[in-house]
Amino acid sequence: MDFIFPKLFPHRHFTTIKSADNMKNKSQRDSFFQSCSLNSKDLVLAKQVHGNNVKVVKSSDKNTIIDNCDALITDDNSVLLGIFTADCIPVLISCGSGKVKAAVHVGWKGLYLWIAENTIEILKKDFCINPKDIKVYIGPHIRFCCYKTGYEMEDKFDVKLVDSKLDLSAILFNKLKTYDINEIFDVNQCTHHNEDLFFSYRRNSCTQRLLSVI
Numbered sequence: 001m002d003f004i005f006p007k008l009f010p011h012r013h014f015t016t017i018k019s020a021d022n023m024k025n026k027s028q029r030d031s032f033f034q035s036c037s038l039n040s041k042d043l044v045l046a047k048q049v050h051g052n053n054v055k056v057v058k059s060s061d062k063n064t065i066i067d068n069c070d071a072l073i074t075d076d077n078s079v080l081l082g083i084f085t086a087d088c089i090p091v092l093i094s095c096g097s098g099k100v101k102a103a104v105h106v107g108w109k110g111l112y113l114w115i116a117e118n119t120i121e122i123l124k125k126d127f128c129i130n131p132k133d134i135k136v137y138i139g140p141h142i143r144f145c146c147y148k149t150g151y152e153m154e155d156k157f158d159v160k161l162v163d164s165k166l167d168l169s170a171i172l173f174n175k176l177k178t179y180d181i182n183e184i185f186d187v188n189q190c191t192h193h194n195e196d197l198f199f200s201y202r203r204n205s206c207t208q209r210l211l212s213v214i
Contacts, residue, residue, distance in 0.1 A: 011094040011101070013214040015139040015187070017197045023211035024084060043080045043213070046072050048105045052113035054122050057081070071104040071119045075127060082213045086201040087191050089168060090139035090212035091116065095129045101214050106172060108149070112156050116175050131179035138169060138186040139212045142202060146192035 014036075021028045033040035041063040046055070053069040059076050066072065072081045081103035083090045088107035095101065104110075104119050123129040144167040153159070153166050169186065176184055191198035191210075199208045 011098040011135070011214065013092050013094075013137060013212070015090060015212040016210050017140075018199060018208075018210075020211075022199075022208035024207070024209045029211065038080065042078060043082050044072055044074070045082045045084070046070055046103070046105060048084065050105075050107050050109040052110060052115045052118050054115070054118050056122070056126065070106075070110050070115050071102060073100065073102040073119065073122060073127070075100045080213055082211050084209040084211055085139070085141065085191075086199040086206060086209050087142040089141040089172060090210070091172070092137040092139070092212055092214040093119070093123070094135045094137075094214065095123060095127070096133040100127050100129060103212065103214055106168075108153070108166070108168060111168060111171055111175075116172060120176075120179055120181075131181050134179070134181050135183040136176060136181060136185065137214075138172065138184065140187055140189035140191050140194075140198050140210070141168065142192045142200065143167075143169065143188075143190035146190055146202070 016023055020032050023029050030040045044057045044061045045065045046069045047065045047067045048070050049068055051070055054071040055066045055069040056073045059078055083103045083105045088105055091104040091106050093102040102119055144165050147166050148164045149166045154161055157171050192200040192203050199206050199210055
């Protein structure tokens with residue numbers, strides 16, 4: 001199997017693993033999509049900048065990379081949304097019946113700059129989504145077991161580090177809970193720790209990337 005597809009999350013999505021190869025390579029990505037009976041031309045990607053910009057996309061954006069953003073939202077069922085990661089958190093969001101969906105790239109900078117909150121606020125204001133109807137998938141990323149940081153992170157996130165380690169997913173989880181989002185599905189996989197399964201930038205400064213799609 002070349003991707004993780006958690007059964008508990010109710011809408012179709014996946015995160016690739018190492019055996020699928022580098023998803024930033026377009027020809028490799030096209031080949032992988034074909035093997036999954038998906039059309040890679042339906043995919044919209046974000047040109048991720050570790051910021052807090054959220055872009056709403058439509059069918060005319062298919063087969064493009066949207067500049068200067070780290071989150072994508074659409075209410076077009078024909079559009080696939082994708083996020084590249086190699087330690088950061090891929091967050092996929094389904095709302096209600098699944099008509100509205102989002103894909104969010106969450107590193108520590110984006111987490112600090114409120115990328116998750118910005119995405120939810122746009123879902124609320126522009127799409128009239130009740131956060132209680134939001135379902136969230138948290139994909140493989142560098143976990144507390146492996147993520148050592150500087151102690152300046154304590155002030156940024158109002159947390160206490162343990163052995164210099166920061167728990168990104170716990171911070172994200174708490175942010176989601178402030179919106180009364182209760183359906184959060186975490187695959188609980190560490191990209192840095194599981195070398196056989198995942199690319200990890202922190203482990204070896206790799207240029208390869210995993211792809212999460214909804």
